[in-house]
Amino acid sequence: MSGTSYEGKTVLITGANGAIGTATAKLLAERGAEVFAVDIPGTDWSAFRNAVGHEDRVATGEADVTLEKDVKGYVEAAKARFGKIDVFFNNAGVEGPVAELPDLKIDDLRKVFDVNVVGVVLGLKYVLKEMYAAGKGAVVNTSSVAGLGGSPGMTPYISSKHAVLGVTRTAALEGAPKGVRVNCVNPGPIDSRMMDSINTGQGDKEKMHDATASAVPMARYGTPVEVAGLVAFLGSDDAGYCNGGFYTVDGGMTAT
Numbered sequence: 288m289s290g291t292s293y294e295g296k297t298v299l300i301t302g303a304n305g306a307i308g309t310a311t312a313k314l315l316a317e318r319g320a321e322v323f324a325v326d327i328p329g330t331d332w333s334a335f336r337n338a339v340g341h342e343d344r345v346a347t348g349e350a351d352v353t354l355e356k357d358v359k360g361y362v363e364a365a366k367a368r369f370g371k372i373d374v375f376f377n378n379a380g381v382e383g384p385v386a387e388l389p390d391l392k393i394d395d396l397r398k399v400f401d402v403n404v405v406g407v408v409l410g411l412k413y414v415l416k417e418m419y420a421a422g423k424g425a426v427v428n429t430s431s432v433a434g435l436g437g438s439p440g441m442t443p444y445i446s447s448k449h450a451v452l453g454v455t456r457t458a459a460l461e462g463a464p465k466g467v468r469v470n471c472v473n474p475g476p477i478d479s480r481m482m483d484s485i486n487t488g489q490g491d492k493e494k495m496h497d498a499t500a501s502a503v504p505m506a507r508y509g510t511p512v513e514v515a516g517l518v519a520f521l522g523s524d525d526a527g528y529c530n531g532g533f534y535t536v537d538g539g540m541t542a543t
């Protein structure tokens with residue numbers, strides 16, 4: 288096992304059954320963490336369980352992150368199972384459909400904001416109460432390179448991920464005097480269902496896949512575990528002076 292140890296740390300992850308959530312749960316469990324993994328009601332956890340293992344230290348819970356009672360419920364369930372929350376990976380997100388502004392359905396914008404912004408804020412509302420009471424904690428929100436620049440046809444996703452940056456900065460300022468750090472990660476294109484969905488929405492899936500890869504200086508997609516490695520760092524004491532920041536993991540995409 289290499290990397291920072293998570294022995295004795297409890298990590299709460301939303302969107303845990305997705306590509307990045309699963310990779311992060313696996314990496315942190317391998318490093319010794321107790322993991323409380325949350326995803327949408329009705330989730331089939333079999334692939335997650337096979338990938339992550341460590342069943343003695345990895346528990347699952349189901350909640351819709353857009354519903355306040357569900358969010359309160361997953362925080363209570365995590366506390367009931369492991370007694371504390373040291374690290375919160377506030378990661379659930381949806382991409383929404385691709386449509387240029389004249390064709391945008393406002394309901395689609397609302398649905399994306401509900402998960403990507405309201406869900407993230409609700410998670411902070413209930414987890415920060417616990418962390419403030421403990422006088423310590425680390426939160427990693429998932430923004431995106433889509434939180435740092437525009438992309439045609441992607442107004443709901445782009446604007447929601449920009450909002451995550453603002454939420455992160457505000458939460459970091461509130462949390463700093465209480466011993467809690469809040470940062471966000473900004474992944475570039477990661478080889479995953481979500482990128483396949485966006486590529487399909489933007490036209491020919493294969494063509495868009497190749498065009499996206501060639502827009503990255505490293506000329507490839509990232510992997511979910513490459514995001515997990517950054518989350519592991521930001522959640523750890525090694526990142527003790529990192530607060531209110533955004534951290535790209537994008538093969539150099541935003542360096543151009």
Ligand SMILES: NC(=O)c1ccc[n+]([C@@H]2O[C@H](COP(=O)([O-])OP(=O)(O)OC[C@H]3O[C@@H](n4cnc5c(N)ncnc54)[C@H](O)[C@@H]3O)[C@@H](O)[C@H]2O)c1
Pocket residue numbers: 301302303304305306307308325326327328350351352353378379380381382402406429430431432473474475476477478479480481482
């Ligand atoms: N895949 C990429 O290329 C990429 C790049 C940048 C940022 N991101 C962000 O990373 C995060 C994880 O993405 P991923 O690639 O693992 O996608 P994914 O679709 O594999 O995982 C997202 C998870 O969130 C869950 N979720 C969605 N709505 C929910 C709700 N209302 N309540 C509870 N859970 C809900 C889904 O069930 C899913 O398991 C997202 O916030 C995404 O926007 C992804």
